[in-house]
Amino acid sequence: MSLPCIQSIPWKAFYDQDISLNLWREDLNHPLISGNKLYKLRPNLKKALLQGYTQVLSFGGSWSNHLHALAWACREYGLESVGVVRGEVGPVLTPTLEDCKMWGMQLVPCDRQTYRRKEDSDFQDQLIKQYPNALIIPEGGSNLDSINALSELWQVIKEKAGSFDWIFCATGTGSTLAGLQSAADYPCRLVGVQAVAEGEATLERIRGWINGRAKHLEVWQDAHLGGFAKITPELSDLIYQIEHRYGIPLDPVYNGKTLLAIYRALEQGRFKSGDRVLMIHTGGLQGIRGLTNSMKVARQKITSPINWNFD
Numbered sequence: 001m002s003l004p005c006i007q008s009i010p011w012k013a014f015y016d017q018d019i020s021l022n023l024w025r026e027d028l029n030h031p032l033i034s035g036n037k038l039y040k041l042r043p044n045l046k047k048a049l050l051q052g053y054t055q056v057l058s059f060g061g062s063w064s065n066h067l068h069a070l071a072w073a074c075r076e077y078g079l080e081s082v083g084v085v086r087g088e089v090g091p092v093l094t095p096t097l098e099d100c101k102m103w104g105m106q107l108v109p110c111d112r113q114t115y116r117r118k119e120d121s122d123f124q125d126q127l128i129k130q131y132p133n134a135l136i137i138p139e140g141g142s143n144l145d146s147i148n149a150l151s152e153l154w155q156v157i158k159e160k161a162g163s164f165d166w167i168f169c170a171t172g173t174g175s176t177l178a179g180l181q182s183a184a185d186y187p188c189r190l191v192g193v194q195a196v197a198e199g200e201a202t203l204e205r206i207r208g209w210i211n212g213r214a215k216h217l218e219v220w221q222d223a224h225l226g227g228f229a230k231i232t233p234e235l236s237d238l239i240y241q242i243e244h245r246y247g248i249p250l251d252p253v254y255n256g257k258t259l260l261a262i263y264r265a266l267e268q269g270r271f272k273s274g275d276r277v278l279m280i281h282t283g284g285l286q287g288i289r290g291l292t293n294s295m296k297v298a299r300q301k302i303t304s305p306i307n308w309n310f311d
């Protein structure tokens, strides 16, 4: 198994402007459930064991990286897992849910209207009654325990790779960014790139978690390309090129969009000469399985080659 490490990307468009572009390969931290998930789940599962729970219950869609990781991690920790799945489950399972089932997760379908109420106390009370032995953790595993754990990632990166002028990471709930920000101890522009089109909500949520410590944080709201999991020809082409030139796999939902946002920022002259830029690869590679066809179709729409100025 490889370890997370820093990888410099020798992309001409960047070094022409004297900007060093680097990737923190947190996707390499585990062959099955890579990225931010281990950080998020470890403290929650330890808590479940310490408090005597035998199950962990959480929420997600049928391609959820979180449910996928939860199912695997619970099995490793000797816990049972329950996944409340948004929408239909089956009759044919997605490969993500197939894995979850194989790792022992009990899959509970939940219609979309009810799913939207997953944080409401009456729905949570009902779940507690139904699953009295389960620790219930929020969608994405995003809570104060996981944010505390993710603050360690800041220290790991600083120790192994030094300091940066810019650090980018994809946001869903924003908890990964919140964890990084809560540990940030040198001036650096910490930027979240939204995968979900939710305006100010990401920043507000982060402020709710870490309050005053979110002062210098930025969340870019204009890089989701029309919404969660929406794919454009440019995104698809960039992901293809990055994999073929540098051997780096990027998922289109989170990390592909983050790298595209960084490239657009370069084009707009937002970096200055000498800047060290880091993108944290947050994993999510299992989710690619649901989007290979859309990626292919999107790329087929490209009529003349895109000039990314790679070399």
Ligand SMILES: Cc1ncc(COP(=O)(O)O)c(C=O)c1O
Residues within 6 Å of the ligand: 035, 036, 065, 066, 140, 142, 170, 171, 172, 173, 174, 175, 176, 177, 254, 255, 282, 283, 284, 285
């Ligand atoms: C691969 C990947 N990257 C980034 C994120 C965003 O993480 P967060 O919800 O902590 O913002 C997620 C969401 O869970 C994810 O699956």
